[in-house]
Amino acid sequence: MGILINLIGVFLIVFIIWWFWLYKKQSEATIEGSSIDIIVDSGVYEPSVIHAKAGEEITLRFIRKDSSPCSEKVLFGDLDVSADLPLGTPYDLTFTPEKKGEFEFTCQMAMYRGKLIVE
Amino acid sequence: MNTKSETYQRLYVSDISCASCVNTIETALKSLPGVEDVEVNFADRTVNVSGDVAQDVLIKAIAESGYTACLAQDNAKDADKENQELAHYKELFKKTIVAGVISLIIVAVTMLDLIPDLTTFTGQVSWGIISLLSLFVLVYAGGRFFTGALKSFKNHNANMDTLVALGTGVAWLYSTFVVIYPGSVAEIARHVYFDTATLIIAFINLGSALEMRARGKTSEAIKRLIGLQPKTARILREGNEIDIPIEQVLLDDVIRVRPGEKIPVDGELTEGTSHVDESMLTGEPIPVSKKVGDQVVGGSVNKSGSFLFKATHIGKDTALSQIIDMVRKAQNTKPEIGRLADKVSSIFVPTVMIIAVLTMHIWFNFGPTPKLTYILVTTVAVLIIACPCALGLATPISVMVGVGKAAEYGVLIRKGDALQKAGQLTTVVLDKTGTITEGKPVVTALEPSESSSEEELLKIASSVEINSEHPLAEAVVEASKERNIELSSIESFEAISGHGVKALYQQKTVLLGNRKLMDDNGINLGKLSQRSDDLSKLGQTVIFVSLDAQPLGLICISDPIKTDSKDAIERLQEKGIKVVMLTGDNRATAETVASLVGVDDFIAEVLPQDKANQITKLQEQDEKVAMVGDGINDAPALAGADVGFAIGTGTDVAIESADITLMRGSLHGVADAVSISKATLRNIKENLIGAFGYNTLAIPIAAGILYPFTGLLLSPIIAGAAMALSSVTVVTNANRLRWFKP
Numbered sequence: 012m013g014i015l016i017n018l019i020g021v022f023l024i025v026f027i028i029w030w031f032w033l034y035k036k037q038s039e040a041t042i043e044g045s046s047i048d049i050i051v052d053s054g055v056y057e058p059s060v061i062h063a064k065a066g067e068e069i070t071l072r073f074i075r076k077d078s079s080p081c082s083e084k085v086l087f088g089d090l091d092v093s094a095d096l097p098l099g100t101p102y103d104l105t106f107t108p109e110k111k112g113e114f115e116f117t118c119q120m121a122m123y124r125g126k127l128i129v130e
Numbered sequence: 131m132n133t134k135s136e137t138y139q140r141l142y143v144s145d146i147s148c149a150s151c152v153n154t155i156e157t158a159l160k161s162l163p164g165v166e167d168v169e170v171n172f173a174d175r176t177v178n179v180s181g182d183v184a185q186d187v188l189i190k191a192i193a194e195s196g197y198t199a200c201l202a203q204d205n206a207k208d209a210d211k212e213n214q215e216l217a218h219y220k221e222l223f224k225k226t227i228v229a230g231v232i233s234l235i236i237v238a239v240t241m242l243d244l245i246p247d248l249t250t251f252t253g254q255v256s257w258g259i260i261s262l263l264s265l266f267v268l269v270y271a272g273g274r275f276f277t278g279a280l281k282s283f284k285n286h287n288a289n290m291d292t293l294v295a296l297g298t299g300v301a302w303l304y305s306t307f308v309v310i311y312p313g314s315v316a317e318i319a320r321h322v323y324f325d326t327a328t329l330i331i332a333f334i335n336l337g338s339a340l341e342m343r344a345r346g347k348t349s350e351a352i353k354r355l356i357g358l359q360p361k362t363a364r365i366l367r368e369g370n371e372i373d374i375p376i377e378q379v380l381l382d383d384v385i386r387v388r389p390g391e392k393i394p395v396d397g398e399l400t401e402g403t404s405h406v407d408e409s410m411l412t413g414e415p416i417p418v419s420k421k422v423g424d425q426v427v428g429g430s431v432n433k434s435g436s437f438l439f440k441a442t443h444i445g446k447d448t449a450l451s452q453i454i455d456m457v458r459k460a461q462n463t464k465p466e467i468g469r470l471a472d473k474v475s476s477i478f479v480p481t482v483m484i485i486a487v488l489t490m491h492i493w494f495n496f497g498p499t500p501k502l503t504y505i506l507v508t509t510v511a512v513l514i515i516a517c518p519c520a521l522g523l524a525t526p527i528s529v530m531v532g533v534g535k536a537a538e539y540g541v542l543i544r545k546g547d548a549l550q551k552a553g554q555l556t557t558v559v560l561d562k563t564g565t566i567t568e569g570k571p572v573v574t575a576l577e578p579s580e581s582s583s584e585e586e587l588l589k590i591a592s593s594v595e596i597n598s599e600h601p602l603a604e605a606v607v608e609a610s611k612e613r614n615i616e617l618s619s620i621e622s623f624e625a626i627s628g629h630g631v632k633a634l635y636q637q638k639t640v641l642l643g644n645r646k647l648m649d650d651n652g653i654n655l656g657k658l659s660q661r662s663d664d665l666s667k668l669g670q671t672v673i674f675v676s677l678d679a680q681p682l683g684l685i686c687i688s689d690p691i692k693t694d695s696k697d698a699i700e701r702l703q704e705k706g707i708k709v710v711m712l713t714g715d716n717r718a719t720a721e722t723v724a725s726l727v728g729v730d731d732f733i734a735e736v737l738p739q740d741k742a743n744q745i746t747k748l749q750e751q752d753e754k755v756a757m758v759g760d761g762i763n764d765a766p767a768l769a770g771a772d773v774g775f776a777i778g779t780g781t782d783v784a785i786e787s788a789d790i791t792l793m794r795g796s797l798h799g800v801a802d803a804v805s806i807s808k809a810t811l812r813n814i815k816e817n818l819i820g821a822f823g824y825n826t827l828a829i830p831i832a833a834g835i836l837y838p839f840t841g842l843l844l845s846p847i848i849a850g851a852a853m854a855l856s857s858v859t860v861v862t863n864a865n866r867l868r869w870f871k872p
Binding site: 016017023027028030031032052053054055078079080081084088091093094095097098117119120121122123124 | 210
């Protein structure tokens with residue numbers, strides 16, 4: 012019994028590491044045309060991984076449904092782009108990512124997390 | 131990186147009266163290049179345009195089709211936001227009360243032993259009812275934690291919701307299991323934890339509500355700036371003065387401002403004179419005098435006379451709107467110091483989950499009996515006490531308040547990084563002209579030779595100099611205007627770069643310039659030579675004038691030092707910062723100004739293109755260097771410095787080369803910026819130390835590290851209260867900055 016419970020614990024730890032850190036597949040999307048809708052709700056950006064092309068203007072339309080203040084801001088730290096998202100009204104954030112690479116976007120407290128992959 | 135904030139533009143068309151108007155406007159706008167979509171709302175007379183088109187072009191196109199359009203400003207948006215926030219706050223509060231009251235009932239019945247033992251049927255039923263009651267609390271007041279946790283989990287993400295949901299969920303599930311199968315748990319471990327689950331939910335809701343309240347205060351600076359804009363403007367139309375909403379003001383509208391009123395938009399004064407208080411925008415406390423032709427800024431207050439002005443910038447183009455935009459953007463940036471916290475918070479929640487599992491293991495393998503009770507108490511406490519929010523908020527919340535505070539003093543910080551660097555400066559380099567001095571040279575003395583007179587000297591010099599664009603020439607011409615001297619025309623004019631000018635005046639050759647120009651042309655200056663040396667030592671710039679190879683005299687010009695430069699430099703030195711003056715002037719002039727204002731060092735005779743090199747040289751000596759200049763002539767130096775300050779630009783905020791723009795001409799702005807940056811940095815450090823310290827201490831305590839020594843365990847309820855308080859504490863600490871005075 013003791014060994015079983017210990018094994019379950021070890022399994023849980025392995026599972027946490029795999030599920031949250033090693034497992035890569037997230038809700039991905041590629042921008043079609045020049046704009047994409049991103050739902051901001053319950054601690055998650057949907058989709059949370061967005062593919063874009065370098066040098067092409069993109070519009071990320073954030074639709075914020077979460078009323079908690081955490082979700083109000085969206086910050087692309089390395090790109091110098093940020094926005095205050097109104098609740099319930101779509102907000103278009105338009106910019107042209109020039110550099111290739113992976114750029115994280117988060118809420119102010121970095122609890123909401125997403126990634127813009129510029130190819 | 132091009133950021134375009136206006137993919138959508140909303141215009142207000144006051145004279146839409148029929149469906150055909152809608153068609154006309156739609157057709158007119160759709161024909162414009164760049165317009166992607168047009169939506170005319172007949173009911174509220176607004177037009178939404180999407181696409182990359184300037185406001186002016188849209189307004190003009192509508193005007194050409196016979197209608198009057200103006201920008202529809204989203205004042206409503208801010209009001210909406212406040213209402214939404216208030217509603218959310220009220221909801222959180224309601225949830226706190228419901229969860230709190232039910233929790234107290236559960237606590238009371240438990241403590242007063244009102245419910246029979248679980249082994250009896252009545253006991254099981256009664257506890258079953260309490261289980262349902264607490265399930266109601268979890269769903270009603272804590273539902274968002276569970277949906278958030280589930281959604282995050284599906285996305286391979288974990289956040290605060292995950293921890294709260296796990297902690298309270300485990301407590302409720304275990305307790306309900308005990309209620310249903312009391313026999314399967316040893317008697318000593320037969321406890322239920324419904325009150326724990328509900329109280330944690332109550333505390334966390336209360337914490338969120340308090341945090342929200344405190345957060346609202348962090349954006350007070352922005353609200354104050356938004357509040358500066360008046361709601362209406364009194365415009366002159368067809369000879370009548372009428373009050374209209376500010377959104378309907380058009381470019382070139384003539385607007386009346388009476389004493390005591392706020393100026394609605396930016397413009398140029400066309401009639402009357404007044405004094406205008408621009409302090410809320412620039413931090414400049416003394417009202418500025420305004421006459422015809424001067425610029426007035428929206429949001430400033432007319433103190434004395436009534437005047438008319440013509441609107442030159444409206445809507446999003448006004449200085450005030452740009453300031454608000456810049457402050458907002460800067461508030462959203464994070465300085466380097468916050469990066470570590472970001473990295474930690476990105477792995478925080480799964481790490482806490484692993485610690486919770488390890489805690490379970492340790493208590494299971496090494497803990498006393500009843501093991502199940504100890505495991506439950508410690509695991510739930512670990513999950514609940516860990517606070518990723520405090521860590522995540524530590525930096526950005528202080529930046530928000532710090533950037534806002536700086537804006538109050540007319541200091542516009544472009545990025546969080548500049549805020550951090552400004553707090554770590556060791557050397558401040560000040561450009562002389564326009565930064566330490568007024569930047570407007572004036573004639574201070576005229577010294578004619580024996581054969582000439584002051585009047586002749588000034589007349590000839592001005593007649594020549596009126597053809598020049600040199601700032602010193604302007605001073606000479608200005609002096610002749612003051613003395614009402616009539617100028618004569620000249621026959622030819624030639625600028626000799628770096629030396630002066632050569633002109634033909636009534637068939638005689640006039641030379642006007644520095645000593646080298648005179649020496650090169652073999653002019654014997656005689657007594658004037660010694661006099662010039664003396665004046666140079668006093669910090670005066672000397673111009674020689676000769677007529678047909680004979681010296682006519684010399685003109686002294688100096689650029690007055692700003693009255694508060696010396697005090698401001700002293701303030702910087704008191705902060706342990708070395709102050710260096712940089713100037714293109716000759717050594718003697720530079721030395722005089724340097725000693726008058728008390729800088730630590732000066733670098734003279736620097737060509738404009740070499741300013742940036744001087745900054746690099748200082749940086750190579752491991753100095754953290756700020757450059758302060760006008761942002762136009764010294765853009766490369768500003769960009770090269772660790773922090774570039776553009777000074778005295780009035781309300782022109784669009785200076786890209788500067789990290790920090792000072793809207794007031796005074797050097798005190800630099801000292802203010804340094805003070806505020808230092809205070810903000812200190813505040814961020816306090817928050818980070820607090821948040822890191824809290825988590826590194828609280829998690830082991832919750833796991834029961836003190837138990838072997840003291841026999842004490844942390845109640846999960848206390849853990850819930852501590853967690854709720856930790857993020858409130860961070861926000862409240864940041865709010866202390868609001869009272870900071872530089």
